[in-house]
Amino acid sequence: DIYFLHDEDAIHRDLHSGNILHYKSNNEWYIGDLGFCGPVDKPLGSIYGNLSYIAPEVIFGKECTKASDIYSMGMLMWEISAGQPPFANFDHNYDLAMNIVNGMRPRIVSETPLEYKKLMKQYMDSQINMILMTEMNEISLSPNLQMVRIARN
Numbered sequence: 001d002i003y004f005l006h007d008e009d010a011i012h013r014d015l016h017s018g019n020i021l022h023y024k025s026n027n028e029w030y031i032g033d034l035g036f037c038g039p040v041d042k043p044l045g046s047i048y049g050n051l052s053y054i055a056p057e058v059i060f061g062k063e064c065t066k067a068s069d070i071y072s073m074g075m076l077m078w079e080i081s082a083g084q085p086p087f088a089n090f091d092h093n094y095d096l097a098m099n100i101v102n103g104m105r106p107r108i109v110s111e112t113p114l115e116y117k118k119l120m121k122q123y124m125d126s127q128i129n130m131i132l133m134t135e136m137n138e139i140s141l142s143p144n145l146q147m148v149r150i151a152r153n
Helices: 002-007 066-082 094-101 114-124 129-135
Strands: 020-023 028-031 145-147
Touching: 066 114
Parallel strands: 028 145
Antiparallel strands: 020 028
């Protein structure tokens, strides 16, 4: 899971639902596409990814961090609860990017369980998710979520 990646002082930099793989044969989930994954201390120097999942501070021009991966996890949690990608009804343009930087988040579905909702909000809160990184040992979204390297052609 993302904790193991972060425990190795690496960050994914491009977490979104297209990079989450499900193997039906054993019902396990994996984080894939580690092409932009790398050491925390080796910045890419540019923004890459799906706008809906990019942390506001990264859109604003700061480097990706473990906290920005946690923000992306919050957006993945939102997608799971809503059944569609975040900001699916918006044009993915400069205006959306600036709205995200200024605090816009997708509206949480009312039927979302309370504890899930709390954790998701914490992950999407750019200030709080820095604190949560220190608690990742205790938090596990799925015992079956593991990291896998995808062979690239």
